Amino acid sequence: xxxxxxxxxxxxxxxxxxxxxxxxxxxxxxxxxxxxxxxxxxxxxxxxxxxxxxxxxxxxxxxxxxxxxxxxxxxxxxxxxxxxxxxxxxxxxxxxxxxxxxxxxxxxxxxxxxxxxxxxxxxxxxxxxxxxxxxxxxxxxxxxxxxxxxxxxxxxxxxxxxxxxxxxxxxxxxxxxxxxxxxxxxxxxxxxxxxxxxxxxxxxxxxxxxxxxxxxxxxxxxxxxxxxxxxxxxxxx
Amino acid sequence: xxxxxxxxxxxxxxxxxxxxxxxxxxxxxxxxxxxxxxxxxxxxxxxxxxxxxxxxxxxxxxxxxxxxxxxxxxxxxxxxxxxxxxxxxxxxxxxxxxxxxxxxxxxxxxxxxxxxxxxxxxxxxxxxxxxxxxxxxxxxxxxxxxxxxxxxxxxxxxxxxxxxxxxxxxxxxxxxxxxxxxxxxxxxxxxxxxxxxxxxxxxxxxxxxxxxxxxxxxxxxxxxxxxxxxxxxxxxxxxxxxxxxxxxxxxxxxxxxxxxxxxxxxxxxxxxxxxxxxxxxxxxxxxxxxxxxxxxxxxxxx
Numbered sequence: 208x209x210x211x212x213x214x215x216x217x218x219x220x221x222x223x224x225x226x227x228x229x230x231x232x233x234x235x236x237x238x239x240x241x242x243x244x245x246x247x248x249x250x251x252x253x254x255x256x257x258x259x260x261x262x263x264x265x266x267x268x269x270x271x272x273x274x275x276x277x278x279x280x281x282x283x284x285x286x287x288x289x290x291x292x293x294x295x296x297x298x299x300x301x302x303x304x305x306x307x308x309x310x311x312x313x314x315x316x317x318x319x320x321x322x323x324x325x326x327x328x329x330x331x332x333x334x335x336x337x338x339x340x341x342x343x344x345x346x347x348x349x350x351x352x353x354x355x356x357x358x359x360x361x362x363x364x365x366x367x368x369x370x371x372x373x374x375x376x377x378x379x380x381x382x383x384x385x386x387x388x389x390x391x392x393x394x395x396x397x398x399x400x401x402x403x404x405x406x407x408x409x410x411x412x413x414x415x416x417x418x419x420x421x422x423x424x425x426x427x428x429x430x431x432x433x434x435x436x437x438x439x440x441x442x443x444x
Numbered sequence: 445x446x447x448x449x450x451x452x453x454x455x456x457x458x459x460x461x462x463x464x465x466x467x468x469x470x471x472x473x474x475x476x477x478x479x480x481x482x483x484x485x486x487x488x489x490x491x492x493x494x495x496x497x498x499x500x501x502x503x504x505x506x507x508x509x510x511x512x513x514x515x516x517x518x519x520x521x522x523x524x525x526x527x528x529x530x531x532x533x534x535x536x537x538x539x540x541x542x543x544x545x546x547x548x549x550x551x552x553x554x555x556x557x558x559x560x561x562x563x564x565x566x567x568x569x570x571x572x573x574x575x576x577x578x579x580x581x582x583x584x585x586x587x588x589x590x591x592x593x594x595x596x597x598x599x600x601x602x603x604x605x606x607x608x609x610x611x612x613x614x615x616x617x618x619x620x621x622x623x624x625x626x627x628x629x630x631x632x633x634x635x636x637x638x639x640x641x642x643x644x645x646x647x648x649x650x651x652x653x654x655x656x657x658x659x660x661x662x663x664x665x666x667x668x669x670x671x672x673x674x675x676x677x678x679x680x681x682x683x684x685x686x687x688x689x690x691x692x693x694x695x696x697x698x699x700x701x702x703x704x705x706x707x708x709x710x711x712x713x714x715x716x717x718x719x720x721x722x723x724x725x726x727x728x729x730x731x732x733x734x735x736x737x738x739x740x741x742x743x744x745x746x
Contacts, residue, residue, distance in 0.1 A: 259625055283631040295626045297619045304615050311616060312631035360631070 208271055210235045210364055210395055211256070211287075215265030218251045225251040227419040228265060233364065233397050238390045240406045240427075241399045243416035244440050249399040250292050252416075253366045257289040258282055269364070284312045286363035292372060292399075294353040298342030302333055305341050305352055309359025318361075326355040329388070347378035354385070358394070365389070367398045371405070383409055403440075407431050415439040451584045456706040462590040462655075464698020465597030469652040470675030471682065471690035472604065473645035479621035479685040479738060480641045481536065483543035484676065487527060487550035489668025491646050493558060495520040495653030496569065496663030503570035517650030524646025525639055536638070551669075558665035566664035569657050593655045600651055601691065604644070608687075613640060621685070621738075674701075681724055683734025692735045697724070 211233040218226035226248040233239045241249050254260040256267050258279040267275040269287050282288070297305050306326060310319045327334040330351045336344060341352055350370055357365055367386065371379040383405050390396060390409075400406040407413060407427045415423040415436050423435035430436055470488065477485050495516040502512030531550045535542050575592070578585040608614040613636075620627040620637045628634055649668075656671060657663060674697060679685075682693025700723050704716040712719070727735070 257629065259629070279625075279628045280631050280633045283629065289629055291626060291629065295623055297622045297626070299622055300615065300618060304619075307612065307615060308619050308627070308630040308632070311612065356630070 209233060210237075210270060211397065212268040212271075213252075213256065213265070214268075216252065216255060216262065216267065217264030218248065218255045218260055219263040220260075225419055226255065229414075229416070229419075229421045231414055231421065233395060235363075235395055236393060237412065238386070238396045238398065238410045240410040240413040241397060241416060242401075242403050242406060242413055242430075242436060242439075245401065247416045248419040249416055250368055253289055253368050253397070253399055257287065257366060259289075283360050283362075286361070287366070288357045288360050288362040288364075289366040290353050290357040290368060290370065292368040294346075294349045296341045296344075296349050296352050296356065298340065300341055301338055302341055302344070302352060303337045305356050306333075306359050309356035312360070319359075322359050322361060326358060329358075329385075330355050346374050347381065350374060350378075350382055351385070354382075354389075358389075362394070364395045364397065367396055369399055369401065371400065371402050379405070403436055407436075452706070455584050455586075456702055458586050458590055458594070459706075460699040460702035461695070462593040462597075462698075463702055464695035465594055466652050466655045466671065466694075467675050467678045467698050468691045468694025469597060469600055469648045469655075470671055471678040471694040472687060473648035473652075474672070474675055474679050475682075475685055475687050475690035476617075476621075476641050476648075477645050478679070479687070480617065480624070480638060481532070481543070482540055483532065483547065484684075485527075485532075485645070486544070486547040486672070486676075487531075487554065488645065488649055488675070489670075489672030490551050490554040490558075491520045491524050491527075491649035492653035492656065492668035492671065493554070493663065493665065494523045495650045496657050496667050497558070497562060497567075499654070499657055500567045500569050500663050509570075509572045513654050516654055517647060520650030520653065521643050521646035524642040524649065528639055528642040532642075533635075533638075555665050555669075562665070564665060566662045569661050569663055571658060571661050575658050589655075589658045592658065596651055596655060600648065604648075604687075607644075613637075617641060617644075677721075677724060681727060681734060683737040685738035686734065686736050689734050689736035689738065696727075696735070700724070 209232040213229065213231040215228045215230065216226055217224065217228055229252065241252065243249050251260060255262050258277060262275040266273055269285065274282060297308065306323060310322060313319050332348055333352060333355060341349065344352060354370065370382050370386070374382065379402065386396065386398065387409055398406060398410060407430055410427050412426050413424065413430050414421050415430070417439045422439050423430065474485060474488055477483060498516040498519045499512055502515060527550060531546055532543065535546050575589045577588050579588060579591065608618055616627060616632045617637055617640060619630065620632055652671065675694065678693035678697040679690045681696060682689030682691065700720045704720050708716055708719070
């Protein structure tokens with residue numbers, strides 16, 4: 208039984224069909240990429256899974272339960288969370304307050320404090336800045352904070368939306384190394400990315416989206432050796 | 445400056461801090477709701493009026509002032525939460541214009557109810573005698589009610605600062621004010637945080653009402669209208685949706701009004717309102733987003 212099982216998912220914005228009946232699975236422990244050009248429905252897919260936009264058709268099953276009608280604020284308690292595109296850290300709150308919000312629904316103070324320790328261990332730069340306003344961090348630091356904030360909920364599945372967006376190349380490398388480290392830690396991740404080459408070097412499997420539909424899928428090696436991805440990019444728009 | 449004018453100046457400064465503090469509390473209530481929901485609650489003044497009538501009826505029933513004050517504040521909080529649940533939740537995701545009109549409707553419905561069920565006339569509120577007394581410090585006299593108003597404002601500002609920075613719910617409210625969808629991602633429940641924001645705004649309106657009534661000893665159906673209009677001006681002056689801005693704007697407006705009343709030449713007294721608003725416009729021309737603009741102005745709500 209897959210951890211996440213999306214079948215026939217539709218997302219609509221008014222008359223626009225952003226996602227047209229896609230199927231997607233993530234097994235426990237996997238790192239799976241959802242690739243595609245800008246505006247093909249990748250973020251809409253993640254937002255529908257997490258409940259930020261309504262599911263117009265199809266089903267989202269998480270740990271064998273239908274969650275397509277469960278409100279966003281309850282999903283994090285079930286172990287599903289999203290690091291949104293563009294980081295969206297709370298700029299007017301301190302680093303530590305941002306992290307505390309990641310653990311908002313958790314009541315076990317001991318477990319939460321060990322999560323803090325883990326995050327400050329994973330991201331030493333955040334330790335130095337814990338009392339600083341998050342808005343004063345650099346782009347790369349903000350991305351680390353956004354990921355750390357998500358991890359504070361101890362998710363079973365992390366949805367990562369475009370973590371490399373707008374970052375300098377060497378910072379992108381740091382972020383990808385970090386995603387690899389998280390996978391090694393046993394965290395299941397569904398990664399949405401435009402950076403195809405770097406993603407395919409890291410993930411187990413990938414799906415390629417074009418115009419709201421999945422047009423190719425396979426293991427990272429299969430996708431790398433075929434020209435399916437290039438076709439998707441060139442043929443898409 | 446002669447000694448007399450320095451005393452007069454100090455006296456008027458106390459008055460300005462007292463009035464400005466009340467405006468600041470009201471503006472804060474408006475700002476808390478606006479920052480989270482993107483709605484200006486024009487029925488905020490009716491929360492004050494409800495508190496005022498609670499004091500009035502408590503006086504009639506012989507309830508001691510020390511009991512009726514917390515009761516009046518509690519009633520304002522409950523009324524604010526009820527207002528949100530009944531009137532504003534159904535229009536939560538509507539356009540700002542719809543929410544604004546809804547809040548006007550709530551205000552007018554409540555005013556009509558007060559006029560028809562209680563009285564169109566102003567009702568006297570029994571106050572403890574001590575409130576009318578003054579304390580002499582050297583040569584100048586400060587009204588006890590003024591001192592209490594300043595004290596209450598300071599306590600409320602300290603409490604709010606503590607609540608928003610040191611409690612999990614307070615931090616969640618600040619997060620929701622900045623980016624509501626992401627706050628929900630963190631597990632912050634929209635209904636709880638909005639209801640909490642209204643409870644806080646009711647608390648502030650209730651305290652402001654007690655201070656307002658303490659200066660005037662009466663309550664009428666339109667009691668809340670003028671102070672909340674002033675608080676609205678104050679919150680624009682400070683930067684709409686910004687909490688520090690609301691406090692700054694409230695105090696600034698209090699100073700402008702009191703100093704104009706006290707120091708404007710006799711011949712210009714009848715123009716003090718337009719002159720005061722003229723100063724507000726000048727400040728806004730200089731800083732179009734207000735004195736201390738909110739960080740997340742224009743971000744997505746709920």
